[in-house]
Structure formats: structure tokens, C-alpha cells
Amino acid sequence: MSLTPRLGQTGRALLGPGVALLFALLCGELLVLCCGAAPGRVFSALLAGTWGNPYGLGQVLFKATPLVLTGLAVAIPYRAGLLNIGAEGQVVLGALATGVVGMSLPAACPAWLALPAAAGAGFLAGAAWGALPGWLKARSGAHEVITSIMLNFVALALANWLVAAHLAVPESLHTPAVVAGARLARLARWLPALHGSALNLSTLLALGLASWAWWLLFRTRLGFGLRTVGCSPRAALFAGISPGRIGTLAMAVGGGMAGLVGCNFVLGYKGWYEDGFSGGVGFVGIAVALLGRAHPAGVVLAALLFGTLSQGGLAINALVPKELVDVLQALVVLALLCTSRDLRRAALAARQARSAA
């Protein structure tokens, strides 16, 4: 505790995640030993397969992109005191909307029209699905965690039915391809070293959105209201801010972020919507947002780490089961939760000591 006052604000913010990562690393070593493999070899294989070559690095960034978006999808409502567990459903419906709009446009549609239309449809679908639990909470008090979970199942069933019964190309589980104008170019076009990697322009979009989220949260009136509601709904009410409306709005913006994941997969990678493509990115987004302390910059860093783990899982699969990575991700969050209260207390004590001096 005597250590914390000497660290700056940023240092304190990084201490918890640092301790949590260290703990997860130790657990990871133990699990690797349980599998009968050498931790050093596994770790170097993980690094070599990710940051060790341009292709691996491209794939890390490609896998981090949806995590930035789903991380923001959880982080923005979290700042307003709401836990958005429904990112998975928002991802699926958003991507489906992107795919459907992308394939329905006239074939000669120019990119400046096709791209915003397809991406905008994804944003709107995700936002609508995300706003629903927020609105239900404001209206009836139903806890957003349970309702957004239920809505996940409903969204998955809905998308599955729409694709299987109406949209799919015969004998497949994907929709017809989007028009050429709605495709996002791969970065390998300008950086030949990335050849083979699916890294595309949506990564830049995700980074731009993270900056926008920072501006929204910390530099606008709305963001101030949002954070006020998160700190104390009662205080917000006295200040004339409606917690219900702000909560619904925060969930809608978050849902919209998740809805844009389709840009990476549909517009940047496959060119169509595919059933079951999401593979849990919505849930990993929860871990990303918590590790990133619900701060956009933290979210980007955490997404980078989890993207590395996700790509690294493939690289180490020959040595240990790649499911190890899922365990590590959850352990990071649990360890982080354990450190947060003590750190909060330490920070409080430091502030009191300073004001007393």
C-alpha cells in the first residue's frame, strides 16, 4: 500500500491488470506442465507464430479487430453501469444485416455508397438489438444481464433461421456474396509482406471508432452524463439526467459497435455472412473490456493481447490443446476482479493522505 501513492494515476491503472496477467501467466505455466509440455517451448512457439513473422502479425491484428469492437460494445455501457452480455447476439444480427444489404445492392453500386450502406445497416441492427435490454431495464427493471443473455439465444435462432430458410446459397450455410463495391480491401494489397493474411481496412475503422469512443466518453456532454449515471444514478437524476434514457443510449451505441464486426468478417474477409462465424467474440469482448478497464485505449491493448492469444492458440495446438487459451482469458478476468477492490482502497487512501497533507 505504501507503494501505490508513488505511482502516478496511469501507473495505478496498470498495476491491477499487470498483477492479473502475471497470475494468469503462472496458471498457464502450471497447465502447460500438466499437459506434459515445456512452458518455455510453448511460449516461444506462441511468440514465433504471432509476432514472429508478418503473416502471424497480420492475423493477430485481424483477430484483434472484432475484439476491439466487442470490447467497446461492453465498455461503453459499462461506463453507464450496465453489463452488456448480449454482444454476441448484436454481432450476429449486425453482420447479417451487413451481408443482406451488401448482397442486395445493385452490382454496379460504387464503393462510396455501398460501404456506408452495408456498414450502417450493421451498426443499426446491432444498435437496435443492444438498445432492447437497456429499454427493458428502464421500463420494467429486468436485469440487463439476464435479458441480454436471453436475447443472444433469440438472435442466434433468428439469424440461423433466416439464413437456413431464406438467404443461404443452396447446399451451404452462407449468404450470396456482397457486391464488389461493398468489399473492404486487404492490407496485403499495399504491404505485400502480409500476403495470405485476412487483415483488412476494417482494422483502421476499429481504431478510429476506439478514438471516437474516447472522445464521446471523456469530451462530450453525453459522455459526462453517461459516466455520471455509472457512478451514481441518483446523483444523475438530481442533475436532470435520466438514467433510463442514458442507459438505453449507451447500450445502443455499444450494440452498434458490436454490429460493425461484420465489416471485418463479411466485407473484409469472406465476402458473405456465414452461420456460426462469430465463435464467441461477443463473450471475449467482456474480458477485453474488463481487462482494458472500460477505457478505449485499454480496450485496444487488451484486444491486441487476446488477439495474440487467439492466434497463438493455433500455433501451440501441436504441443498443448488450444483451449488452454480460453482458460487463460477467463483467469485474467478473475484475477483482475480480485485485485480491483484492494487497488481502489489504496487509491482512496492515497487521495486522502494527499488532501490531508
Add this chain to the structure above:
Amino acid sequence: MSAILSLVFLVQVLRICLPYALAALGGTFSERGGVPNIALEGIMLAGAFAFVLGAWATGQPWLGVLAGVLGGVGIALLLALVTLRFGADAVVAGVALNLLVAGGTRFLLKLTWDSASNSCRVEAPAPWLAGEGALGALAGLLGHPLFLLAVLLCAGSHVLLFRTRFGLRLRACGEHPAAAEAAGVPVGRTRLWGLLLSGALCGLAGVWLAAEQHQFSDGMSGGRGYIALAAVVSGRWNPLGAVLACLVFGAAEALQMALQGAGTGLPTQLLQALPYLLALVALCGLVGRARPPAALGQGQDGEE
């Protein structure tokens, strides 16, 4: 004919309802003590996995059941450690635990049976009665030791919560921890017992799931823990109310399966979403009128 059909339907409802009911009982104990338990889903999955692992390793179905219950208790203990000892937010911790169990069981599945989807077949506790046809199915369920145990636990939960000193203390911790503390109730320890009970009951729910299939398959809890959570709310934090809500959810799911079998032309996927939609409606319609434990989600000293 229709009488037989409805008998088959009744058996189906009870079979489906059983894991919901056990998990919802678990959720009731945890939440009555003031700790929201989102981890029901993970606890159930852990119970199912531990049952299969135990039954497979020892060859004894009943040792498997014990292992399943202990597996559930283990996850509940982790939740208790993170929330009661380290003061973390119980909802976030529950979500993290669900991720941990989902990943952990996949990891162990690969390690133990070298499969990404399911374990090998194991023996489950056998029913004491058996027979032919619909009546036989009913006898097989009513004479199943796990079913009888579950019925006993339903009744026992009501007595424990409303007729014993422990139940009174637990409810006090959920309503006003500071007052309970002042009256000499050890809040932390009482809540810990509530959570452990929750883990045992919900672990048993997982045992039933895996015992019916004679194996573990990846993600086999399939959202049942969350439905059970909705049942806790719909049942107004009463054990018997929660069981009643679970019967409704079980009936919806059985109806959904019967409709699918009858080939009504309704899309399968939408029918499968029916229980979740029903839970949503129940939550939003009832939660406003039902009063949760006053200190639900609050720490020992009343802080958030």
C-alpha cells in the same frame, strides 16, 4: 390415445424441468443471502463434467454423482472467494466463471478424451422401477433415485429457508447485512453457506443433464442456468415459486419439442427460441412486482 400422449408429455415436462428446478433452488439460496449468482450456468456445466469424469474414472455411477456435486461446490467456492473475500462484483465474477468453466471443460475434454465435442459413454444411476410404454416411462422417472432426491430437495429447501435458524439468518443477510451483523450473524460465513448450497444443488442439476445423455458434450448446459435465473425472479425468490416457474419453462420446452415432432411447419429454430422468449416476457412482466432481497449485490458492509 390422447391420455397416453399426455402422460408421455407429462414425463417429458418433468424430465426437462428437473435440472431447471435444481438450479433455480440453488439460485434462490444464493440470492436470498444477497449474492446474485450468474454462475449457475457454469456450475451446472462443471457438475455435468465432474459427474462424467468421476463415473468414468471410478466406474461407479454414484461416485460420479458425488463428484458432480463437489464440482459444483468447487465453482461456487471460487465465486465465494472472488466476491466475499476479494469483494469483486458478483455479476461480473459470475460471467467470468462461466467463461472459465466453458473453456476449462473444453480443455479437459481434449486432454482426457482427445475430443472437441464429447466424452465417452458412462454408466448413470439406474432407475429402481422400469416398464413398457408410457406408464413404464412414468414409472422409470418416478422411480429414479435422482428424481426422488430432487423432489426431496425441493421440499427440503422450503423448510430450510423458512423454518430453520439458518434460513432466517440467510434471509437477514440478503435483506440487511449490517443489521444481521449487529445481531451477531456472521454475514460472510452465512453467505458462504448459501453459495455452497447453491453450488451443490446446481451441480446436481448438471449431473442429471449428463446422466440422461450418459456422456458430457461441449456446452451441454445450453443456457439452462440463465433460464433458471429467470425462474428465480419469476418465482419471487421462493423455492416453491421457482420450481413452479421451472415447470412452466419445462412445459414450454416440451411443447416446443412436441410441435417440432408433429411437423407443424413452424421453423425449428424459432420454436427453439420459445423458452428464452417466455423467460424474457416473464422477467419483464413480473420483475416490477416481485421484490428482490434488499441487499442483493451489495457487499458485507453495505457498499456496492
